[in-house]
Amino acid sequence: xxxxxxxxxEIFVEILKQHGVEYIIGSPGSEWPPLWEALSRRRAEGEPxxxxxxxxxxxxxVGIAAGYHRATRKLPAVILHTTSGGLNCxxxxxxxxxxxxxxxxxxxxxxxxxxxxxxxxGAQWLAGLSEIGGxxxxxxxxxxxxxxxxxxxxxADTFHRACQIAMRxxxxxxxxxxxxxxxxxxxxxxxxxxxxxIAAVPQVxxxxxxxxxxxxxxxxxxxIFTEAAGKEPDAVDALVELVELLALPVVEAAAPACTNFPTxxxxxxGYSPQPFLNEADVILLVESATPWHPPSxxxxxxxxxxxxxxDPDLALRPYSGYPCDIQIHGPAATNLKALMQIVRxxxxxxxGRSALYEERAAxxxxxxxxxxxxxxxxxxxxxxATPIDPRWLCHAFNEIVPxxxxxxxxxxxxxxxxxxxxxxxxxxxxxxxxxxxxQGLPNALGMKLAMPDQLVMAVVGDGSFNYNPVVAxxxxxxxxxxxxxxxxxxxxxYASMQGGLAHHYPDGYGVRGGGRELATSIMPRPDYPKxxxxxxxxxxxxxxxxxIVPALQRGIKAVQEGMPALVDVSLAW
Numbered sequence: 001x002x003x004x005x006x007x008x009x010e011i012f013v014e015i016l017k018q019h020g021v022e023y024i025i026g027s028p029g030s031e032w033p034p035l036w037e038a039l040s041r042r043r044a045e046g047e048p049x050x051x052x053x054x055x056x057x058x059x060x061x062v063g064i065a066a067g068y069h070r071a072t073r074k075l076p077a078v079i080l081h082t083t084s085g086g087l088n089c090x091x092x093x094x095x096x097x098x099x100x101x102x103x104x105x106x107x108x109x110x111x112x113x114x115x116x117x118x119x120x121x122g123a124q125w126l127a128g129l130s131e132i133g134g135x136x137x138x139x140x141x142x143x144x145x146x147x148x149x150x151x152x153x154x155x156a157d158t159f160h161r162a163c164q165i166a167m168r169x170x171x172x173x174x175x176x177x178x179x180x181x182x183x184x185x186x187x188x189x190x191x192x193x194x195x196x197x198i199a200a201v202p203q204v205x206x207x208x209x210x211x212x213x214x215x216x217x218x219x220x221x222x223x224i225f226t227e228a229a230g231k232e233p234d235a236v237d238a239l240v241e242l243v244e245l246l247a248l249p250v251v252e253a254a255a256p257a258c259t260n261f262p263t264x265x266x267x268x269x270g271y272s273p274q275p276f277l278n279e280a281d282v283i284l285l286v287e288s289a290t291p292w293h294p295p296s297x298x299x300x301x302x303x304x305x306x307x308x309x310x311d312p313d314l315a316l317r318p319y320s321g322y323p324c325d326i327q328i329h330g331p332a333a334t335n336l337k338a339l340m341q342i343v344r345x346x347x348x349x350x351x352g353r354s355a356l357y358e359e360r361a362a363x364x365x366x367x368x369x370x371x372x373x374x375x376x377x378x379x380x381x382x383x384x385a386t387p388i389d390p391r392w393l394c395h396a397f398n399e400i401v402p403x404x405x406x407x408x409x410x411x412x413x414x415x416x417x418x419x420x421x422x423x424x425x426x427x428x429x430x431x432x433x434x435x436x437x438x439q440g441l442p443n444a445l446g447m448k449l450a451m452p453d454q455l456v457m458a459v460v461g462d463g464s465f466n467y468n469p470v471v472a473x474x475x476x477x478x479x480x481x482x483x484x485x486x487x488x489x490x491x492x493x494y495a496s497m498q499g500g501l502a503h504h505y506p507d508g509y510g511v512r513g514g515g516r517e518l519a520t521s522i523m524p525r526p527d528y529p530k531x532x533x534x535x536x537x538x539x540x541x542x543x544x545x546x547x548i549v550p551a552l553q554r555g556i557k558a559v560q561e562g563m564p565a566l567v568d569v570s571l572a573w
Contacts, residue, residue: 004192008155008183009034011192012106013042013049015159018194021077021104023068023449025053027061027089029081029129030122031108031180050077053449053480057472058089063433063442064449065103066096067408070231070258070431071450075167080107083131086139086175092442094142095435096173098316099257100231102166103173104159105143109134111179118181136177144172152185160193169331170311202330204338212284212306212326213342216246217353219282225273225291227253229332230260236426238336239286243267245343247361251276253288255415257432259424260286266365271419282306285324287332289314295321308335375420387572388545390414390489394421396548397459397487400556405455406447408433410440410464413495414571418459429454438467441486445473448482455485455559462490462522462568474535477564483537485555488528488568494520495573528568537564 006014012035016024024039026032042049055061058080065076080086086093086107096103110125112118131138140146145165149158158176166174216222224243229235239261243250249269250261261268269276273292280299285291285307292298299305308328314320328335379395394414398421401407410433411418424430431447433439444458460468465488477483497520501510529539538558540551548569555565 004189005186006189007034007038007186008152008178009036009038010041011156011189012159012178012183013038014192015156015163016050016077016104017048018192019075019160019163021050021075021163023053024050024077024079025055025061025064025068026079027055027058027081027085028079029085030124031082031110031183032079034180034183035079053476055472056475057469058085059092059438060442060445060469060472060476062089062092062096062103062105063439064446066092066099066101066439067431067443067446067448068450069101069103069446070443071406071429071447073232075102075104075163076446077104077106080105080135082107082109082129083135083138084129086135090139090142091436092439093139093173095433095439097142097144097435099434100171100228100310101173102171104162104166104176105139105173106159106176106178107135107139108178108180108183110181112181119184121180134177136175139175142173143175144170146175146177148177149179149182152182152187153189155182155187156189156192160195164195170315172316201334204330204335205328206338206342208326208328209335209339210342212328213339213346215282215304215306215326216248216284217343217346220356221276221279222246222248222282222284223269223273223276223280224248224250224284224286225253225288226250226260226286227255227289227291228257228260228287230256230258230430231287232331232333233426234333235286235331235336236260236262238333238340240265240426242336242340242343245340245347247357247364248284249276249360249364252419253290254293255432256419256430257434259426259428259430262426263422263424266361266368268368269364270371271416284308285322286336289317291322295319298323308332379421383545385572386544387570388542388548390417390491390571391421392545393489393548393569393571394418396545397552398422400549400552401457402455402556403428405457406430406444406451408440408444408447408456408458410437410443410458410460410468411489412437412461412464413491413499414461414489433464436467437464438469440464441468441470441473441484444484444486445476445482448484452482455556457485457487459487459489462488462492462528463494463496465528466522470531474532474537474564477537478535481562483559483562483564485552485559486532486564486566487552487555488566489571490525490528490568491571491573492525493522493573525570529566532564532566535564537566539566539568542567542569 110121114120382389558565
């Protein structure tokens with residue numbers, strides 16, 4: 001057996017290459033010379049290696065990784081700086097955990113502090129970088145799996161296993177603490193672990209799916225709720241076919257994670273479950289963790305609830321409370337395709353209910369058109385209002401945005417308004433930033449990294465914008481020529497906080513005038529366009545409804561010309 005001598009940097013790069021990792025996204029510190037040397041050697045000698053993306057903020061690095069995975073379904077690698085770097089993006093990692101976003105996250109530490117014969121990592125490690133238990137102890141709560149490497153010989157196997165565990169359902173971020181002294185060590189390896197040539201896909205439970213098909217076909221008032229089916233693009237196509245076979249209504253969650261079902265399809269029934277819950281006799285949840293609220297206010301006891309999900313038990317949530325009669329574990333696309341085929345075969349042999357399906361399809365189309373027309377009329381009624389009404393902004397936004405644009409939504413108060421107006425077909429990429437404010441711009445840059453030729457737009461509230469690593473994001477836009485268009489829905493404060501105050505203390509002092517100044521105001525209005533201009537971009541503040549469309553057009557043109565752009569729209573409080 002031929003031995004190979006490699007240090008940890010070479011091992012890391014080789015394992016990532018074997019797992020098909022295209023990008024190493026980093027906001028690193030002084031523990032990463034082995035990686036930089038390995039990448040530099042491969043570049044000089046013409047050997048393949050993942051592309052290194054250097055970020056100026058840890059939250060940006062993790063957010064890019066999340067957006068990149070959403071666009072590609074591929075595993076990204078993220079490198080951080082020990083404890084401080086990990087803590088600085090723990091919120092982003094928590095979002096990845098709860099959103100089922102896989103990524104390999106690696107940081108290091110010193111285990112020698114320069115004593116003995118070990119390499120000297122520098123005085124900063126003992127002085128201010130190290131914590132008891134190291135970065136693993138601090139990051140384990142927001143990771144699917146976390147481990148510290150104990151010997152240099154274990155590096156290869158640990159990196160390999162981490163890649164596999166991250167991508168195994170339910171997917172999520174994994175963490176490896178690779179101490180600097182181990183990464184610097186040259187070790188002899190007889191072989192490097194590699195992914196299996198064949199990885200068998202779990203078989204669908206045909207008996208359970210046949211039962212589900214029978215329930216759906218026999219139901220008088222079935223309904224489908226979905227929140228994240230679109231994470232698997234094939235699941236959307238399968239869901240459309242199933243819906244058309246049985247004329248099933250589809251309701252998206254109040255905060256859809258992605259494009260789950262074409263919004264222009266006549267079966268799309270909006271975002272409110274309430275009109276369907278009272279009379280529903282069969283509910284199919286497709287990757288829907290929170291189909292209605294509160295969980296106890298669901299359908300009647302005679303309604304059958306079916307869940308198709310990678311994680312129907314919601315193992316990472318502290319509470320579920322949702323009823324479920326049939327659980328179908330596994331990928332939504334695989335199960336929906338099998339279910340669709342069963343329904344097609346059964347429908348071919350049972351033609352007696354065709355009139356019921358036709359009648360239901362007609363009702364769904366009528367309600368679909370009614371919802372769309374109501375939204376349009378509401379927007380038109382406010383088109384001249386000042387301050388600008390968010391319904392008119394969302395209507396104008398939908399009219400001006402190209403059909404092939406990528407939209408990342410980090411709105412809070414106006415999220416539901418944008419979802420109501422933004423047409424999302426199977427061709428449009430859409431992502432809801434999830435897990436804590438400050439991830440919209442990084443997620444958008446991750447989508448841009450994956451789809452460099454597409455127009456990418458980050459839609460954020462002014463409150464969210466203040467939490468984003470704006471300087472680092474626009475710096476990356478400039479450095480790597482990755483322009484995006486940022487649109488700020490600016491209501492000059494944190495309206496969700498004011499709404500909570502009004503909800504719990506409707507007659508209180510805060511509602512009568514003092515609350516906004518205490519916790520919710522973002523005033524006076526910052527000159528946000530100057531932030532993007534500092535990085536060679538273009539920006540404009542918008543205060544009148546007639547300015548919206550021209551400003552968005554100029555922003556799109558600036559991005560097409562290679563500049564990051566920002567449009568700050570002042571809205572009614």
